[in-house]
Amino acid sequence: MRSLITQGVKLLATGSAVPDLCITNQIISNIVDTSDEWIFDRTGIRERRIVSKGQSIIDLAVKAANKALIKAHLEPLDLDLIILATSTPNDLFGSASQLQLRLGALQAAAFDITAACSGFIIASVTAAQFIQNGTYSNVLVVGADVLSQWTNWSDRRTCILFGDGAGAAIFQATSVVNNNFLAFQLNTDGKQYNQLNISYKNTQQKQKVDFSDIGSFDSISMNGREVYKFAVSKIPQSIQFCLDSVHISIEKVDWLLLHQANIRILNAVAKRLMIPYAKVISNLSKYGNTSAASIPLALDEAIEEAKVSCGDLIVMSGFGAGLTWGTLILKWQD
Numbered sequence: 001m002r003s004l005i006t007q008g009v010k011l012l013a014t015g016s017a018v019p020d021l022c023i024t025n026q027i028i029s030n031i032v033d034t035s036d037e038w039i040f041d042r043t044g045i046r047e048r049r050i051v052s053k054g055q056s057i058i059d060l061a062v063k064a065a066n067k068a069l070i071k072a073h074l075e076p077l078d079l080d081l082i083i084l085a086t087s088t089p090n091d092l093f094g095s096a097s098q099l100q101l102r103l104g105a106l107q108a109a110a111f112d113i114t115a116a117c118s119g120f121i122i123a124s125v126t127a128a129q130f131i132q133n134g135t136y137s138n139v140l141v142v143g144a145d146v147l148s149q150w151t152n153w154s155d156r157r158t159c160i161l162f163g164d165g166a167g168a169a170i171f172q173a174t175s176v177v178n179n180n181f182l183a184f185q186l187n188t189d190g191k192q193y194n195q196l197n198i199s200y201k202n203t204q205q206k207q208k209v210d211f212s213d214i215g216s217f218d219s220i221s222m223n224g225r226e227v228y229k230f231a232v233s234k235i236p237q238s239i240q241f242c243l244d245s246v247h248i249s250i251e252k253v254d255w256l257l258l259h260q261a262n263i264r265i266l267n268a269v270a271k272r273l274m275i276p277y278a279k280v281i282s283n284l285s286k287y288g289n290t291s292a293a294s295i296p297l298a299l300d301e302a303i304e305e306a307k308v309s310c311g312d313l314i315v316m317s318g319f320g321a322g323l324t325w326g327t328l329i330l331k332w333q334d
């Protein structure tokens with residue numbers, strides 16, 4: 001796979017937002033048969049944020065995007081494209097147009113990408129293609145999900161894992177020599193689609209006609225063990241492939257930023273790649289698995305805390321439902 005690059009890409013700024021409502025492991029242990037100790041030992045999660053009734057991903061996405069725009073010193077009208085990575089839209093036809101409207105970014109084309117926990121990586125790679133081929137200059141990518149609205153709060157195997165949030169990143173065109181978007185790889189294994197999904201279901205409601213269903217969706221269903229095995233085996237391969245493709249050695253990686261699914265996955269991937277744990281970015285204990293939001297949310301916090309500094313090499317990988325996974329290697333503001 002080769003692509004023609006007419007412009008480089010740089011990550012200009014990030015932003016993030018989480019809801020106020022905090023659900024601790026202790027609170028969950030009053031709902032299902034579990035404990036703070038079990039959840040923390042198996043996942044690294046202590047608490048997660050949940051949207052209140054009436055809130056949607058758009059409320060979170062707008063907040064995160066506005067923060068990124070301010071940091072980037074851009075006006076909403078400067079945006080050429082908005083890509084909203086979400087699997088929990090508040091409109092099945094897509095929610096990106098609502099984000100465009102609420103931001104006042106009326107010059108921007110806007111569309112959704114549905115790819116669960118790989119959504120931010122896939123959306124960022126998509127943004128980079130539009131910039132690198134010379135089509136657009138300023139692209140906003142937002143990863144936002146509210147999986148709490150699709151959680152079965154009686155299922156202790158899944159309700160402990162997920163939280164809500166949004167993270168935004170603004171990518172901008174730069175000269176080819178200053179390209180900071182170094183490598184990527186995207187993968188899908190459709191054979192395993194039912195290891196983690198929110199499947200369509202017929203509501204059984206009577207219609208005037210008998211040839212059509214009224215649809216709805218089930219809650220999250222997951223084979224935790226298989227998803228764990230998949231992530232730990234595929235992600236190191238994907239990262240190694242990307243690094244090899246640009247002749248960068250593992251030692252040169254400054255930060256490993258994986259989708260925040262489970263601390264044991266983060267540890268196992270870092271160990272397989274022989275990346276010291278001090279280089280692993282994680283905010284999992286505070287937010288749980290926020291799906292498409294998790295990588296930009298963790299990145300934004302790491303930048304705000306001045307952990308990540310100019311010229312740092314960041315390896316980001318997302319993985320999840322699909323099953324999908326993807327890696328991108330980025331230099332932060334050279």
Ligand code: COA
Pocket residue numbers: 033034035038039042043117156157160222223224225227228261262289319320321
């Ligand atoms: N509290 C207490 N016990 C629980 C529990 C909970 N919240 N959830 C499951 N258990 C029990 C099970 O019922 C089972 O009991 P049994 O042996 O009596 O049947 C036991 O714990 C082991 O269950 P298992 O599902 O095998 O646990 P696990 O060690 O695989 O851990 C996960 C479960 C979900 C933490 C783990 O599989 C995981 O993290 N997988 C990856 C999931 C993920 O990251 N998904 C998102 C990817 S984007």
